[in-house]
Amino acid sequence: MLKEFASKWTPEINKRLESFLEEKEQVAKNYGEINEKAFRYMKEMILSGGKRIRPILFIAGYLSQGKEPDEGILDVAVAIELFHNFLLIHDDVIDKDETRRGLPTVWKRFQEELGVDQHTAFSLAISTGDILYAFVVEKLAKARIDPEDRIKVLERFTHTMELTGYGENLDVYLPNLPIEEVDEKWVSLIHELKTGIYTISFPLTLGAELAGADEDTLNALYEYGIDAGIAFQLHDDILGVFGDPKKTGKPVGNDIREGKRTLLLLTAYKNADEEQRRILEEAVGSDDEKKIKQAIKVIEETGAKEYVDRVKKELVDEAIERIKGLDLKNGIDRFLEELAVYLITREK
Amino acid sequence: MLKEFASKWTPEINKRLESFLEEKEQVAKNYGEINEKAFRYMKEMILSGGKRIRPILFIAGYLSQGKEPDEGILDVAVAIELFHNFLLIHDDVIDKDETRRGLPTVWKRFQEELGVDQHTAFSLAISTGDILYAFVVEKLAKARIDPEDRIKVLERFTHTMELTGYGENLDVYLPNLPIEEVDEKWVSLIHELKTGIYTISFPLTLGAELAGADEDTLNALYEYGIDAGIAFQLHDDILGVFGDPKKTGKPVGNDIREGKRTLLLLTAYKNADEEQRRILEEAVGSDDEKKIKQAIKVIEETGAKEYVDRVKKELVDEAIERIKGLDLKNGIDRFLEELAVYLITREK
Numbered sequence: 001m002l003k004e005f006a007s008k009w010t011p012e013i014n015k016r017l018e019s020f021l022e023e024k025e026q027v028a029k030n031y032g033e034i035n036e037k038a039f040r041y042m043k044e045m046i047l048s049g050g051k052r053i054r055p056i057l058f059i060a061g062y063l064s065q066g067k068e069p070d071e072g073i074l075d076v077a078v079a080i081e082l083f084h085n086f087l088l089i090h091d092d093v094i095d096k097d098e099t100r101r102g103l104p105t106v107w108k109r110f111q112e113e114l115g116v117d118q119h120t121a122f123s124l125a126i127s128t129g130d131i132l133y134a135f136v137v138e139k140l141a142k143a144r145i146d147p148e149d150r151i152k153v154l155e156r157f158t159h160t161m162e163l164t165g166y167g168e169n170l171d172v173y174l175p176n177l178p179i180e181e182v183d184e185k186w187v188s189l190i191h192e193l194k195t196g197i198y199t200i201s202f203p204l205t206l207g208a209e210l211a212g213a214d215e216d217t218l219n220a221l222y223e224y225g226i227d228a229g230i231a232f233q234l235h236d237d238i239l240g241v242f243g244d245p246k247k248t249g250k251p252v253g254n255d256i257r258e259g260k261r262t263l264l265l266l267t268a269y270k271n272a273d274e275e276q277r278r279i280l281e282e283a284v285g286s287d288d289e290k291k292i293k294q295a296i297k298v299i300e301e302t303g304a305k306e307y308v309d310r311v312k313k314e315l316v317d318e319a320i321e322r323i324k325g326l327d328l329k330n331g332i333d334r335f336l337e338e339l340a341v342y343l344i345t346r347e348k
Numbered sequence: 349m350l351k352e353f354a355s356k357w358t359p360e361i362n363k364r365l366e367s368f369l370e371e372k373e374q375v376a377k378n379y380g381e382i383n384e385k386a387f388r389y390m391k392e393m394i395l396s397g398g399k400r401i402r403p404i405l406f407i408a409g410y411l412s413q414g415k416e417p418d419e420g421i422l423d424v425a426v427a428i429e430l431f432h433n434f435l436l437i438h439d440d441v442i443d444k445d446e447t448r449r450g451l452p453t454v455w456k457r458f459q460e461e462l463g464v465d466q467h468t469a470f471s472l473a474i475s476t477g478d479i480l481y482a483f484v485v486e487k488l489a490k491a492r493i494d495p496e497d498r499i500k501v502l503e504r505f506t507h508t509m510e511l512t513g514y515g516e517n518l519d520v521y522l523p524n525l526p527i528e529e530v531d532e533k534w535v536s537l538i539h540e541l542k543t544g545i546y547t548i549s550f551p552l553t554l555g556a557e558l559a560g561a562d563e564d565t566l567n568a569l570y571e572y573g574i575d576a577g578i579a580f581q582l583h584d585d586i587l588g589v590f591g592d593p594k595k596t597g598k599p600v601g602n603d604i605r606e607g608k609r610t611l612l613l614l615t616a617y618k619n620a621d622e623e624q625r626r627i628l629e630e631a632v633g634s635d636d637e638k639k640i641k642q643a644i645k646v647i648e649e650t651g652a653k654e655y656v657d658r659v660k661k662e663l664v665d666e667a668i669e670r671i672k673g674l675d676l677k678n679g680i681d682r683f684l685e686e687l688a689v690y691l692i693t694r695e696k
Binding site: 024027028031034035038040057087090093114116119120122123124126127128130131133134137138141142147148150153154155156157158159161162163165166167168169170172174185186189193226 | 350375376379380382383386435438441442444462464468470471472475476478480481483484485486489490495496498499502506507509510511513514515516517518521524533536540578639643693
């Protein structure tokens with residue numbers, strides 16, 4: 001059902017993204033070659049794929065109340081996807097990521113295609129991201145929905161951006177702390193803010209709210225999103241260490257190499273003896289294959305993998321439990337159940 | 349009149365900025381020490397001064413139509429000032445500026461007070477700026493004005509952000525081009541976008557629009573802003589080379605040292621003979637006092653200073669001409685005349 005749902009709505013979203021961006025591109029062209037390029041890099045990134053999971057969840061939320069999305073609702077769906085891409089442009093600067101969706105990232109294209117230095121490329125990407133943020137708000141302010149609803153959308157929207165920003169700050173800062181000083185609760189909070197709320201709760205609840213859902217339903221969907229989002233990230237952490245490189249596209253033990261502060265690592269560290277701690281400390285952030293393999297072994301031996309696996313399953317059970325008994329129309333109850341299970345069983 | 353006007357309205361704006369930020373700070377405190385600090389750096393920067401020129405021009409625009417600002421209008425004024433500070437946080441990353449309003453900049457405080465590396469400090473400042481951007485939109489979405497007016501404000505607002513972003517991209521990119529490849533029109537466009545529209549036309553026109561000004565008045569105020577804004581920047585360029593270091597706080601010939609592509613420099617280069625061009629090329633971006641002094645001499649000898657001085661005066665005459673005959677109440681006609689003259693006669 002997930003697949004059919006996505007293949008029905010993805011083209012609708014993409015079509016509207018494309019026409020919005022084409023219209024906006026005409027403005028950019030008045031401001032010199034640099035802005036023509038900036039716009040093109042941004043547009044090509046947005047249109048080069050992406051699973052459109054957030055606008056799809058938004059539409060699912062709307063459908064769950066027995067209503068069919070109209071053009072106004074699709075305006076909001078487009079804004080939600082633009083919002084995500086704005087965050088990705090800034091994220092790629094923050095993480096110094098060089099590829100996304102098979103293309104060089106926006107900052108990397110500035111660097112490669114204009115021949116400017118890295119800081120200039122970062123700078124152009126920061127301000128190009130800020131322009132995209134303006135488009136998001138414009139799209140929402142002009143959405144063909146009731147003006148009172150537009151205000152509601154903007155409030156939920158800005159609140160989400162605020163929380164996502166706090167999640168991002170935590171995420172950027174945590175790797176600067178020694179493993180033993182990182183509290184599990186901060187790791188879990190990052191997942192709650194950056195994945196649970198931002199990716200799932202926010203779009204799903206917003207869709208349901210615009211379709212007139214009651215308070216209890218909204219709360220249940222919000223909690224579903226947090227549980228499923230954290231579970232998704234825990235599964236991601238497991239894939240980041242134990243995943244099949246052929247499927248994930250990342251080398252074995254990639255998260256250890258990158259020094260990520262995951263629940264998996266923190267649990268292993270907590271349960272480890274002195275010798276095992278030494279192995280973990282030496283492997284985290286290192287490029288040494290042998291050390292990384294030893295660390296992977298420690299993560300299994302200390303029971304950390306088993307523990308995180310259990311937590312993620314419990315969270316998904318809880319997520320499904322939360323939406324039991326809600327009156328969700330158009331098969332969205334089944335859709336959300338399938339989604340939660342998919343999030344923790346996918347191989348990439 | 350400018351001073352009395354500012355000293356009447358600045359405390360009103362500051363008081364409301366402070367209470368808004370204190371309320372928001374309570375949210376940040378739920379998300380760990382890093383966000384408590386991020387918020388504090390942002391708040392202290394916003395409250396540590398600044399001329400509040402944009403919200404003041406917004407209020408002037410409103411008063412010009414014979415109406416007295418109420419709380420809703422002051423909500424918008426606060427949002428305009430927050431918007432400016434969001435841009436400053438990102439700008440300081442882009443320019444790697446280390447001080448602002450007598451304090452270390454936001455990214456610099458992250459670096460100094462947390463002991464993180466420069467890129468981590470930049471990253472935290474990028475996402476802290478994004479949070480502030482969310483506050484701007486929230487403040488506008490909740491402004492105590494008519495919902496239809498809120499939509500109008502958001503549209504003008506996002507359009508301004510879009511244009512300012514294009515101006516920023518040009519500004520970041522231009523110093524990467526050799527002097528002879530920089531077209532005057534791009535330099536003038538940067539001033540139009542980043543100073544004319546963003547600093548003057550946008551707030552002034554928005555205020556007048558909310559107070560019910562007619563189309564002709566709005567257009568005249570918009571054009572006034574562009575002329576006065578460009579004139580302001582040309583004067584700034586002159587101060588940046590010929591200004592009294594005791595007053596400007598910057599060393600003599602600072603703009604030459606920084607390699608800025610100003611109309612002053614482009615004109616000098618255009619009028620220069622081969623020997624003079626060599627002097628300019630060697631001085632731009634250099635730290636050599638002697639070379640900079642020679643370049644300053646070339647800028648005078650080629651008539652560039654005189655030319656830019658004339659252009660700036662013509663622009664101010666034009667700006668004042670544009671608002672002649674408008675029916676501006678509350679003495680705002682005189683206020684705008686005084687302002688335009690002040691912008692090109694100030695010594696710092």
